[in-house]
Amino acid sequence: MWGWPALSLRSPPSPCFLLAGKRSINVAAFTSPGNIGQSGLLGCTFEPDIWMGSIVIRWAKVGVAGLVHEFREGKDQLQEQDVVFQGRTVVFADQVIGGNASLELREVQLSDAGTYRCSVTTSRGSGAAVLRYRTGGEEMLSGDMEKKLPL
Numbered sequence: 001m002w003g004w005p006a007l008s009l010r011s012p013p014s015p016c017f018l019l020a021g022k023r024s025i026n027v028a029a030f031t032s033p034g035n036i037g038q039s040g041l042l043g044c045t046f047e048p049d050i051w052m053g054s055i056v057i058r059w060a061k062v063g064v065a066g067l068v069h070e071f072r073e074g075k076d077q078l079q080e081q082d083v084v085f086q087g088r089t090v091v092f093a094d095q096v097i098g099g100n101a102s103l104e105l106r107e108v109q110l111s112d113a114g115t116y117r118c119s120v121t122t123s124r125g126s127g128a129a130v131l132r133y134r135t136g137g138e139e140m141l142s143g144d145m146e147k148k149l150p151l
Contacts, residue, residue, distance in 0.1 A: 027101070027120050029129035034108035036136055041104060044118035044129060048099035054123035057091060057101045062115040069103055071096065084111070110135050 025047045034040030042059070049055055052074045059068035066082030069089040076091065090104040101120050105112060113135040119128040 023125040025120065025122060025125040025127040027118060027127035027129045029116075029118050029131035031131050031133050033134045033136070034105065034112060036108055036110060038108055039104055039106045040108045040112070040133070040135075041102060042116055042118070042131060042133055044101040044103065044120070044131075046099050046101055046120040046122070046127060047124060048097065049122035049124055050097070051123045052097050054121075055096055056119075056121040057096065058117075058119045059089070059103050060117045060119070062117075068116065071101075105133075108135055 027044065027046045030043040031041065044057075044059075055072070055074075057069075057071040059070070061068050061082075064082050064084065066085075067080045068082065068085050069091060070077045070080060071091045071093070074096075075093065078086070081089070085105075088106045090106070092100055092102060092104070095102075101118055103118075113133055115130060115132055117128055117130050120126065
């Protein structure tokens with residue numbers, strides 16, 4: 001007898017898409033006072049993500065029109081960088097996948113003092129943190145060290 005292949009009532013496999021709403025991820029910022037003319041560190045960490053292509057890091061400074069620094073698609077994207085920061089900022093690209101969004105600020109200037117925002121978006125969600133960066137001999141107040149912001 002001729003037989004027909006058995007029919008399956010299961011639907012064929014389909015690609016999995018994560019369409020659920022993005023959640024908030026933990027982002028923390030920290031710093032120490034910068035010395036004029038030297039390199040300074042604006043620290044920022046986030047929940048690691050294995051998808052490097054989904055990680056977007058944006059550094060902004062209150063009162064500055066352009067961005068301080070942007071990192072996305074696995075590399076620096078400096079088209080919107082403010083002229084004040086051109087050639088002076090570096091994200092540690094090899095450490096981004098591990099959750100390091102810290103920014104090295106080279107040739108620190110007195111005008112670099114101020115409030116900065118580190119915003120991070122990954123495939124897991126988004127988050128931001130604000131820090132107060134001080135230059136010269138100003139004392140750091142412990143209350144200014146770390147603040148987490150919801151998006």
